[in-house]
Amino acid sequence: QSALTQPASVSGSPGQSITISCTGTSSDIGTYVYVSWYQQHPGKAPKLMIYDVSDRPSGISNRFSGSKSGNTASLTISGLQAEDEADYYCSSYTTSSTLVLFGGGTRLTVL
Amino acid sequence: QLQLQESGPGLVKPSETLSLMCIVSGGSISSSSYYWGWIRQPPGKGMEWIGSIFNSGSTYYTPSLKSRVTMFVDTSKNEFSLRLTSVTAADTAVYYCARHKRWGGYYFSWFDPWGQGTLVTVSS
Numbered sequence: 154q155s156a157l158t159q160p161a162s163v164s165g166s167p168g169q170s171i172t173i174s175c176t177g178t179s180s181d182i183g184t185y186v187y188v189s190w191y192q193q194h195p196g197k198a199p200k201l202m203i204y205d206v207s208d209r210p211s212g213i214s215n216r217f218s219g220s221k222s223g224n225t226a227s228l229t230i231s232g233l234q235a236e237d238e239a240d241y242y243c244s245s246y247t248t249s250s251t252l253v254l255f256g257g258g259t260r261l262t263v264l
Numbered sequence: 265q266l267q268l269q270e271s272g273p274g275l276v277k278p279s280e281t282l283s284l285m286c287i288v289s290g291g292s293i294s295s296s297s298y299y300w301g302w303i304r305q306p307p308g309k310g311m312e313w314i315g316s317i318f319n320s321g322s323t324y325y326t327p328s329l330k331s332r333v334t335m336f337v338d339t340s341k342n343e344f345s346l347r348l349t350s351v352t353a354a355d356t357a358v359y360y361c362a363r364h365k366r367w368g369g370y371y372f373s374w375f376d377p378w379g380q381g382t383l384v385t386v387s388s
Contacts, residue, residue: 187373199375200378252324256310
């Protein structure tokens with residue numbers, strides 16, 4: 154079981170918005186802003202989409218946004234497009250000896 | 265544009281040592297505020313951080329692999345490497361290298377960019 158909990162799958166239709174949750178504890182997401190999100194298409198390397206909870210790297214569409222409430226971080230994708238279909242992973246700093254946690258990943262299906 | 269590229273054997277026998285290298289191009293591995301990390305992903309599964317190294321040689325390893333992992337950095341060649349000893353089938357995975365942001369010399373943050381990844385299979 155992964156240290157950060159994500160839903161295994163989410164789906165949405167083109168043009169809709171979806172939100173992927175990532176639940177941790179007060180040792181990681183609940184206390185720190187060092188939460189990042191990655192998009193991974195099949196057979197490809199992960200790509201940074203959101204960092205430090207809600208910041209977008211240069212070149213990432215503003216359709217992608219991040220937020221945090223309590224021990225749960227969220228990735229929202231608005232105006233879903235077919236190309237958004239991929240696996241999404243969250244990651245966070247943790248005060249535990251592990252230092253870096255990943256979620257188990259969420260498969261997004263665009264219907 | 266910073267790019268990372270992993271290289272190494274795709275097949276390793278059980279009980280032997282896995283050795284991978286990551287070549288950094290388009291930027292200096294000596295940049296401050298950045299560590300250089302290894303992450304692995306078993307086929308069909310999620311990601312696991314293995315560890316990260318600074319240009320000074322300072323390292324952090326995930327506890328579950330710490331007894332078997334060593335990382336090295338060669339600033340003159342702009343590359344860093346990973347050694348994992350006593351491998352088993354459970355170490356079969358795609359191994360990625362990535363630049364790893366560290367804030368304030370303490371808090372680890374995001375990974376970007378990532379190398380394309382290299383599949384390492386542990387089998388006799």
